[in-house]
Amino acid sequence: xxxxxxxxxxxxxxxxxxxxxxxxxxxxxxxxxxxxxxxxxxxxxxxxxxxxxxxxxxxxxxxxxxxxxxxxxxxxxxxxxxxxxxxxxxxxxxxxxxxxxxxxxxxxxxxxxxxxxxxxxxxxxxxxxxxxxxxxxxxxxxxxxxxxxxxxxxxxxxxxxxxxxxxxxxxxxxxxxxxxxxxxxxxxxxxxxxxxxxxxxxxxxxxxxxxxxxxxxxxxxxxxxxxxxxxxxxxxxxxxxxxxxxxxxxxxxxxxxxxxxxxxxxxxxxxxxxxxxxxxxxxxxxxxxxxxxxxxxxxxxxxxxxxxxxxxxxxxxxxxxxxxxxxxxxxxxxxxxxxxxxxxxxxxxxxxxxxxxxxxxxxxxxxxxxxxxxxxxxxxxxxxxxxxxxxxxxxxxxxxxxxxxxxxxxxxxxxxxxxxxxxxxxxxxxxxxxxxxxxxxxxxxxxxxxxxxxxxxxxxxxxxxxxxxxxxxxxxxxxxxxxxxxxxxxxxxxxxxxxxxxxxxxxxxxxxxxxxxxxxxxxxxxxxxxxxxxxxxxxxxxxxxxxxxxxxxxxxxxxx
Amino acid sequence: xxxxxxxxxxxxxxxxxxxxxxxxxxxxxxxxxxxxxxxxxxxxxxxxxxxxxxxxxxxxxxxxxxxxxxxxxxxxxxxxxxxxxxxxxxxxx
Numbered sequence: 001x002x003x004x005x006x007x008x009x010x011x012x013x014x015x016x017x018x019x020x021x022x023x024x025x026x027x028x029x030x031x032x033x034x035x036x037x038x039x040x041x042x043x044x045x046x047x048x049x050x051x052x053x054x055x056x057x058x059x060x061x062x063x064x065x066x067x068x069x070x071x072x073x074x075x076x077x078x079x080x081x082x083x084x085x086x087x088x089x090x091x092x093x094x095x096x097x098x099x100x101x102x103x104x105x106x107x108x109x110x111x112x113x114x115x116x117x118x119x120x121x122x123x124x125x126x127x128x129x130x131x132x133x134x135x136x137x138x139x140x141x142x143x144x145x146x147x148x149x150x151x152x153x154x155x156x157x158x159x160x161x162x163x164x165x166x167x168x169x170x171x172x173x174x175x176x177x178x179x180x181x182x183x184x185x186x187x188x189x190x191x192x193x194x195x196x197x198x199x200x201x202x203x204x205x206x207x208x209x210x211x212x213x214x215x216x217x218x219x220x221x222x223x224x225x226x227x228x229x230x231x232x233x234x235x236x237x238x239x240x241x242x243x244x245x246x247x248x249x250x251x252x253x254x255x256x257x258x259x260x261x262x263x264x265x266x267x268x269x270x271x272x273x274x275x276x277x278x279x280x281x282x283x284x285x286x287x288x289x290x291x292x293x294x295x296x297x298x299x300x301x302x303x304x305x306x307x308x309x310x311x312x313x314x315x316x317x318x319x320x321x322x323x324x325x326x327x328x329x330x331x332x333x334x335x336x337x338x339x340x341x342x343x344x345x346x347x348x349x350x351x352x353x354x355x356x357x358x359x360x361x362x363x364x365x366x367x368x369x370x371x372x373x374x375x376x377x378x379x380x381x382x383x384x385x386x387x388x389x390x391x392x393x394x395x396x397x398x399x400x401x402x403x404x405x406x407x408x409x410x411x412x413x414x415x416x417x418x419x420x421x422x423x424x425x426x427x428x429x430x431x432x433x434x435x436x437x438x439x440x441x442x443x444x445x446x447x448x449x450x451x452x453x454x455x456x457x458x459x460x461x462x463x464x465x466x467x468x469x470x471x472x473x474x475x476x477x478x479x480x481x482x483x484x485x486x487x488x489x490x491x492x493x494x495x496x497x498x499x500x501x502x503x504x505x506x507x508x509x510x511x512x513x514x515x516x517x518x519x520x521x522x523x524x525x526x527x528x529x530x531x532x533x534x535x536x537x538x539x540x541x542x543x544x545x546x547x548x549x550x551x552x553x554x555x556x557x558x559x560x
Numbered sequence: 561x562x563x564x565x566x567x568x569x570x571x572x573x574x575x576x577x578x579x580x581x582x583x584x585x586x587x588x589x590x591x592x593x594x595x596x597x598x599x600x601x602x603x604x605x606x607x608x609x610x611x612x613x614x615x616x617x618x619x620x621x622x623x624x625x626x627x628x629x630x631x632x633x634x635x636x637x638x639x640x641x642x643x644x645x646x647x648x649x650x651x652x653x
Contacts, residue, residue: 073580073607082606109608116614119575123611 007202008454009221010183011191012492012515012560013242015175016215016227016235019208020149022157022164023142026132029103034095041091041098046084048102048137052130053079055143070126077130083109099138106131117336118297148172154214156205159451160187170194174239175216177223179203180451183437183458183487191218192490193509199223201454219493219560220545242559251282253506253517255499259525262321262505263513266485270308273315276510283321283380285433285507286485287312289366293327299337299362305369310376318378323433323483323507324370325412326363326397328352328386338362347447352387353411357396367404374406384410384433389417394428412485414438419467422474422482433507434471436486440464459488460541465501469536472502483507492519492560493549499525500532515560522554563624564634571646573616578645583607585640589625589633596622604637 035041056075063071077083086105090096096104106127114124132144146155146167155173157164159180173196181187181200191198197218199205208214208225215227215235224231253263264285265276276284292300292308300308313322329335330351338359343349356363367383374381385397388411401409410431413419419439422432436459441448443464446456459465468484475482483505484498490508492515498506499520506516523531531548538544549555570578586593586604593604597619602609604623615621621641623634 069577069580073576073611076580076583076607080606080608082603082609109612112612113608116612118614119572120611120614127608 003224003226005202005204005223005225007177007199007205007221007223008183008458009198009217009219010188010200011176011196011198012219012555013175013195013197014215014217014235014238014559015154015197016232016239017152017154017174017213019156019210019212019214020147020153021210022146022155022160023136023144024158026136026139026141026144029097029099029135029139031096031100033097035091035097038091038095041101042088044098044138045087045091045102048098048134049079049084051137052133055133056130073123074126074130077109077127078134080109099135102134102138103131106134121297146173154216156208157187158206160190168194168196170196175199175218177202177205177214177216179206182448182451182454189487189509192487193511195511201451219491219549219555238559251280251513251517253282253520255496255520255523255525255528257524257526259499261499261503261520262483263517263520264321264323264483264485264505264507265510265513266507267312267510270311270315272510273312277315279510279513281510281513283316283323284312285323285483285489285505287322287324289325289327290329293329293335297336299365302365302369302372305366306372306376309370309373313373313377313379313381316379320379321382322379323382323384323410323485325384325386326353326356326366326370330355330387347441352414353385353393353397354387356385356400357393360400363400364404367401367406371405380408381406382408382410382431384412384431386412386435387414387438388412388425389415391421391424391428394425398429410481413471414442416443416467419471422471423477426474426478426480431481431483432471432475433483433485434468434503436464436468436484436488439467439486443467455541458541459486459491459494460535460538460545462536462538462540462544465497465532465536465544468498468503469501469532475504476502481505490516492516492558493545493552493555494535495520496523496528496552497532497535497548500528500530501536515558518558519552519554519560523552527551561624561626562630562634563622564638565620565622566638566641568615568617568619568621569642569644571617571644573619574610574613574621574641575615576646579607579610581645582637582640583610585637589636590629591625591627591633593623593625593633593637596624 053075060068060071087101090101110124110127113120152172152174154175156177159178176198178187178200199221215224215231253261262282264283265281266286267273267276267284268288269291383401383406394411398409409429412435413432414435440457444456446453448457472482481504484503485507488494489506490512495516534547535544568574594601595604597613597615625633
């Protein structure tokens with residue numbers, strides 16, 4: 001194996017430490033051969049279930065609130081008498097080995113719960129978790145989930161699921177490396193939210209022996225698998241300096257020569273709003289409203305929506321800008337009550353505002369709820385539509401929003417057609433906000449969830465930056481705001497480039513604000529423009545990133 | 561066999577915390593209790609079974625048990641199901 005591996009850096013920072021491998025997920029055990037002694041297999045099922053239940057109760061005891069309730073329900077599933085009966089019957093009557101019998105029995109219940117929909121339907125994934133733990137116990141393989149070796153480590157995994165990432169202890173995990181996943185994978189988003197360096201899409205990493213000490217750079221995506229002592233010491237020193245820095249951002253955001261760039265947070269609910277306000281965000285550049293709608297069999301009522309929005313708005317002081325994005329359903333986020341049917345290619349299907357205009361009663365209800373929440377608080381609430389391609393959609397959204405009583409309307413620029421028509425769109429609405437994740441996926445024709453296409457989904461792709469520059473120029477011509485609310489805004493090296501391209505605000509995970517704000521303070525607006533020229537004119541994403549990093553000495557000083 | 565038909569009082573139906581409290585209470589009874597909703601009957605001690613019934617607030621279920629203490633067990637569980645378990649603090653969760 002080469003000493004230097006290269007993946008895709010998705011969360012900046014340096015880390016040095018030993019590798020701990022995430023256990024591979026438990027898969028369906030074979031249905032045969034039948035057990036030599038049925039009684040032996042029968043006798044193993046309930047003890048394995050009880051062990052898993054005991055473990056889950058212990059975990060529930062350490063948790064609080066909603067997490068505790070879910071873990072308790074999961075613990076009760078693990079020792080469920082009907083689950084045991086069903087599995088034992090399959091062993092006794094069909095000669096199926098115990099692991100497969102438990103697997104099948106759990107799937108029967110999982111399908112039943114999934115069929116019920118709503119809250120119960122959402123518990124189907126908990127049944128799978130319980131199933132994997134019991135089967136893992138029966139097969140003698142390590143329990144699924146994040147290992148805890150008792151010392152800090154670099155976590156190496158094939159990929160991480162949202163359920164895994166929720167249990168990560170940032171005190172222990174120095175960095176993530178995954179074989180799969182792209183820049184907008186759960187791993188990437190979580191790593192940035194926690195401020196943990198991360199490299200994705202590095203398949204060679206799975207060959208590294210557990211315990212090997214790595215030095216990793218989450219900005220460039222390089223992994224040194226055989227570092228000498230001086231390299232390890234240097235990396236630890238950089239990591240320590242980065243950790244010691246005050247992570248609270250004391251805005252407002254601006255360049256060294258005082259050009260204002262609002263630094264905003266991306267949030268998904270009222271708790272996120274509180275965290276963002278505590279982290280010093282100047283406001284919210286992207287309030288995702290899907291949280292109210294996911295896992296729901298029925299549409300939330302107007303008053304329920306009003307209450308939730310008002311709770312989030314209330315975290316910020318008077319006059320704070322909060323940009324609310326209307327429901328972005330469809331594609332990877334189907335909603336039962338919208339009854340969309342199957343689509344051959346959902347990412348190119350009826351999603352975002354396309355649903356809103358096809359079913360205007362859902363959109364209008366949401367807009368009225370946002371307007372009511374806005375008038376009951378002192379926030380400066382803006383509203384924008386996702387997935388806009390053409391001018392008539394922007395005009396229609398503007399009309400719906402104004403009828404609901406909202407004053408500031410905008411559209412997201414996620415589709416190349418919208419970027420190419422930014423001037424026209426800005427004639428119809430008050431602002432635009434660029435969603436770099438989807439704009440990259442549609443510009444490069446590369447599925448953003450695809451690991452092998454991670455290099456195409458890179459926000460440093462010159463063609464993508466060129467489109468962003470066109471939108472920025474259109475905004476400057478009419479003096480209207482151009483925000484960036486994709487993950488690109490959280491990259492402290494890319495932020496000055498985006499400002500140079502004409503972005504007037506950057507919105508990101510609250511955790512990234514201090515890094516981006518600190519780097520921005522070291523450059524003038526003219527330097528941002530010069531860096532943008534370098535990035536747009538680069539032959540490819542990697543050389544653009546390298547050229548800009550070379551022109552930004554502050555990154556090294558800040559340990560980013 | 562003693563039986564009771566009862567309307568579920570919890571706001572969220574027999575899901576989430578109400579389901580947990582009901583299943584835990586059923587497990588403490590000296591007799592096996594079954595719960596029926598529509599066509600399906602499951603063991604009241606089974607979290608998966610109770611959840612899979614998908615009973616919403618205002619839904620009707622029938623409890624049944626046999627043997628010594630069956631009536632007392634049913635009375636306890638009926639009281640539990642009729643109350644709004646989402647609103648109360650658990651007596652003994």
